[in-house]
Each structure stands twice: as C-alpha cells, then as structure tokens.
Amino acid sequence: MFMVRKYKQDRWYWPELGNxxxxxxxxxxxxxAAVFCAAVTAIVAAISMFSGKSILGINAMAFGDAAVFAVIAWRIRARSKSFAVIGLVLFILEKIYQFATQPQVLGFGLFMAIILTLAFASGVRGTFAYHRMREALALERAAAQEA
Structure with missing residues (x-):
C-alpha cells in the first residue's frame, strides 16, 4: 500500500518516489521548471522588444515560446503525463538549438540547463509515478470494498 505521508527528500536532483x-x-x-522558462523567456522577450534588438537570440517572437511553457506548466501541475514529456523534450531541443546558435551562453547557460533538465525529468518521473500510485490505491480500495 502506498502511504500519503511525506518524508525528507535526500536528493533534490533525483528524488525518491516512495509515496x-x-x-x-x-x-x-x-x-x-516550466514556469521559470516561461517567465525568463517573457522577460527577455520584453526587454528585446523594447530595446529593438535581439538578446542572446531571443526577440519579441519568443512570447509564443513563453506561452507554450506556461501551458506546459499548467498541464504538468494537473498531472498530465504527455505534457510532462513534451516539456522535457521541448526544453532539451531548445537548449541544443540555443547552444549551437549562441555559443556565448555555454557558461552559466549550461549550468542552468542541467538544473532545469533535472527538474523537468523529475516532473516526468513524478507524473508517471503519481498515476501509477493512484491506480494502485484505487485497486486496493476496490479490493477492500469487495472483501
């Protein structure tokens, strides 16, 4: 049986999923992670729009990207498995493109990319575990009611 009790997580980068x-x-x-991506992208896009020049390859068109990550954040919060996977894949693809076209961001950008990739991966793991555990709890409750 899966308990709904919280305990201290030892590893923020790859949390245990015991309950x-x-x-x-x-x-x-x-x-x-998706909220962070949406917010940073929107802020840089706004600065780019008002300054009239692209900043690290980001221009006013990036508002669309910010909106996509905002929707991804909302759906991951609703425990959508597909949006959790889409968020991870889209983030990785965007980082590959950014590092290929804007190599000057490799320093701190790579560090942040690793942190956010781990957060998105935790989101995928957590969302799939959440659904697996909910199904197991529902089956246990159904079996207990029949007994």
Missing part, C-alpha cells in the same frame, strides 16, 4: 506525496512533489518540480 503519492513524493510523486506530487517531483511532478511539481517539472511544473516550476
């Missing part, structure tokens, strides 16, 4: 609360917390990490 439903842990799965929710890991899933939320992916949601917060």
């Amino acid at each position: 439903l609360a842990d799965a929710e917390q890991a899933s939320n990490a992916g949601s917060w």
Whole structure:
C-alpha cells in the first residue's frame, strides 16, 4: 500500500518516489521548471522588444515560446503525463538549438540547463509515478470494498 505521508527528500536532483506525496512533489518540480522558462523567456522577450534588438537570440517572437511553457506548466501541475514529456523534450531541443546558435551562453547557460533538465525529468518521473500510485490505491480500495 502506498502511504500519503511525506518524508525528507535526500536528493533534490533525483528524488525518491516512495509515496503519492513524493510523486506530487517531483511532478511539481517539472511544473516550476516550466514556469521559470516561461517567465525568463517573457522577460527577455520584453526587454528585446523594447530595446529593438535581439538578446542572446531571443526577440519579441519568443512570447509564443513563453506561452507554450506556461501551458506546459499548467498541464504538468494537473498531472498530465504527455505534457510532462513534451516539456522535457521541448526544453532539451531548445537548449541544443540555443547552444549551437549562441555559443556565448555555454557558461552559466549550461549550468542552468542541467538544473532545469533535472527538474523537468523529475516532473516526468513524478507524473508517471503519481498515476501509477493512484491506480494502485484505487485497486486496493476496490479490493477492500469487495472483501
């Protein structure tokens, strides 16, 4: 039986998923990563729009990208497995493109990319674990009611 009790997570970068609360917390990490991407992209796009020049390859067209990550954050928070995977894949593809076209961001950008990739991966793991544990709890409750 899966307990809904929280315990201290030892590894923020690859959390244990021993219960439903842990799965929710890991899933939320992916949601917060998407919120961070949406916010930073929107801020840089706004600065780019008002300054009239592209900043690190980001221009006013990036508002669309920010909106996509905002939707991804919302759906990951609703425990959508498909949006958790889409968020991770889209983030990785965008980072590959950014590093290929804007090599000057490799320093701090690579560090942040690793942190956010781990958060998105936790989101995927947590979302899938959440659904697996919810199904197991539902089956246990159904079996207990029949007995």
